Amino acid sequence: MSVLSDVLDLVFRRSMKGPISTSFDSTDLPHLMEELLSSKGEITGLMTAKRILDGYAAMNDDEKLEFFDTLADRLDIDLADVDSSLAAFRAQPTGRAYEAFLKAAEPRRQELARRLNRVPDATRQLVEMRADLLRLVSPDSASFRIDCDFSHLFASWFNRGFLVLRRISWESPAHILEKIIRYEAVHAISSWDDLRRRVEPEDRRCFAFFHPAMPDEPLIFVEVALTKGIANSIQALLSEQRQPLPSHQADTAIFYSISNCQAGLAGISFGNSLIKQVVNDLTAELPGIATFSTLSPIPLFRRWLKSQGIDVAQLPKDQLLAAAARYLTSARRADGNHYDPVARFHLGNGAVVHAVHADADLSERGLNDSAAVMTNYLYDLSRLEQNHESFANQRQVAAAPQLQNLARTFQPAEVLRDA
Template sequence: MRRDLLGFIKKEPDLARTDLDFRHLFNSWFNRGFLVLRPINWDSPAQILEKIITHEAVHAIDSWDDLRRRLQPEDRRCFAFFHPALPDEPLIFVEVALTKGVPSSIQRVLAEEREVVPIDEVDTAVFYSISNCQSGLAGISFGNSLIKQVVQDLSRQLRQLKTFVTLSPLPTFCKWADHHGVDLPKDDGALKELAAYYLLEAKREDDMPFDPVARFHLFNGALVHEVHVGADTSENGRRKSAGVMVNYLYDLQKISQNHEVFANKKEIVASKRVQSLAKALATHTHSQLKDKRS
């Protein structure tokens, strides 16, 4: 019902009042206390695996072989939240790569011929895709609880894991640049500076980050860790993010502190490296963007 309602609201804005009731109910019914975290692997029921293929929203799963490469190797994990009333319907899921070091390319993470990292050599957990499965639950947040729970579980299971990061797109980077009449630099160094500037300085009118993925991870308590040029060479990655990706770091000791700083003061926590990249732009041709808001 709510999925249909969300479609009608575009033409009938008054229905938004009805949606408030849905949101109130769903926030109660799908409270974190009711949700069950379950691992998804190659041995999971086919009907659930089909839903993972269907609802993957970040990096399309092209085939069953592609899905197997993401689930079967010992250096890959997938977790999903389920509700007891919907035991065969994942609500949201996250895909994780266990790596040695922080990766800088999604193509290398998903490469068909990549070498599997022995589990005793991994030191980093990379959250490279998080996808909602139920359009009727849009706006009901599960992602923050999901990532934090997975971080806690993996840190207990694999004591050698020291770093928890994402490898995330910048889905509105090109849109923002086009809106401001900014030509994306062809030089990798300049593009990296512009991307860092975008992540730290591009804001909406409410002073929140323009980038929706940044808003999500920063609100969760992550920090902007590193920017990578040429990290996503797919058509979608080039069209939306100019091929740029970013690592958001989940520091177990600072998640709560980072969340409070962002939620209460709207301050973006970033590594010194990213801060330096953003500041460097002030001396270049795009410094006039500093005070613009979108």
């Protein structure tokens, strides 16, 4: 079967080189979708799938919106079939009845996506299609329900078992390095020299997850600094003048930047698995590394201060740090979840809020978002599961005693009165 598949794939690739004709009419899509869903022949199905994907790639935004409407309306579940198949299963819960119910309850567009995904490079195209959906369609729109289908399929297709961890080094292919520069979302990489300082020295590491169907597209990557002690300034970590530390002398790994690369995979969680895998790899490579910590931004801190009626310019440095500690341990959204997205990520992974630092990020973004304050989340491997369960179930924030004490010293009433 493997040989037959290879032959069919070769025939398909030779027969379908290049994009479809520019005379493609988007009104043909409903017919092509039905043709693909009813197709029994593999080559015919592949050719039809490629026509749909190439046709979609040629669309403007208005045509893409029509495409999503078509997916939502024409390939939705049939409520009558769902009701009748569920009634049949309740009356006689056999395997066949259960299978019939599952088939009725699944929108036909999920099977369409599976068949589209048989085309070489289709996985990347479908991820880009979901990115378009998230960009163009309002979450309140009826058509947005098809995002549930994308999310359902991608959660399976991008399961941790399929992901490959690769170290990114200065010797990595140039097209991969270019994407690391482009996708860096926390601390912008200003030049090739800047990138080289982050991946070449022996006290620097960069790791990324890849998927076999998208081998040239990083899904998420993390940048790591090997240090002595926990870092308290991004300027110091990224300084052009710093002297590299021999890796065998390091006792701490600092995760200072985690960047998701694919907008179409929003909500598909990789970060937890990435950090755990990197911790395992670093522990095996460098047994002297005993501490794993982040140096993280606090992106909504300044916005929260403003919402409390506090002018950051009026805060002395000790009260600024106390306010940051209070924010990280206590700030909540209206729905009860933690206010800060970075905090939600690391606390959800089981980390501990360890410390806060003033003047830690003097970039324009750092000043505007967090008044230059940064924090460390400590990954204590012996307590990750316990901390995760407490945060997930009771919304309890794991924080170091010194940070809890600092939070209690924040006196917003006095700050407001002085202002």
